[in-house]
């Protein structure tokens with residue numbers, strides 16, 4: 001079982017307390033009425049589906065209830081970084097290099 | 102300290118016989134309580150604590166207790182406030198009045214869940230039959246409170262003493278939780 005660190009509870013817990021919320025840092029169009037259908041498609045459905053190091057949203061659903069972000073290697077399932085929602089996306093390339101990828 | 106203070110608030114329900122009564126561990130149903138769910142911003146915490154009668158903890162997974170009051174940290178902007186059953190209306194009004202138009206949400210969730218008291222030297226062992234948390238006293242000290250999952254039911258676990266835990270589950274899940282706990286405890290009798 002995966003252990004996941006919640007940056008709000010400041011504790012590592014079993015995967016069963018969490019829910020994955022897909023790719024992180026996808027900004028909602030700021031002006032919906034000026035957004036084209038293609039842009040909506042891009043926002044709603046298009047994901048990078050990375051094989052390797054990716055930033056994801058996770059929710060501590062059976063804990064504090066908070067969404068946070070995590071960097072995970074989708075090949076090895078290894079988590080490389082956890083950070084609070086609202087914080088800027090870390091340098092994924094740097095993290096991959098540090099992890100020896 | 103927490104052990105003593107929790108004892109005046111979370112008491113065994115006098116009308117109920119023990120769900121489990123072994124020398125190593127017992128399970129008692131707790132008497133009904135007032136449970137208020139409060140969501141508020143940092144700026145309102147002092148006022149809320151004053152109106153409630155116990156400070157709201159700001160550090161994760163902590164509980165603050167005072168006479169017949171317990172404020173449990175549930176999330177960075179969410180607390181569960183416990184008090185005797187009869188104080189519900191007065192407390193609700195007091196907190197609402199104190200917070201006034203400060204942005205907040207206060208909801209009476211008294212009847213949503215039930216509590217049991219799991220105690221004895223095998224209490225943490227018994228909880229670990231369905232919960233993946235290290236309950237050693239170093240990593241889960243007295244006074245720690247958390248939501249988690251027991252098998253497939255969401256629960257809240259609050260350590261009120263070295264060998265005493267208060268476990269809350271939603272009313273309709275409680276039979277599932279206690280049923281599995283009692284069944285798992287049979288291993289102790291066989292051994």
Ligand SMILES: [Zn+2]
Pocket residue numbers: 006007008009010060063064065066
């Ligand atoms: Zn959390």
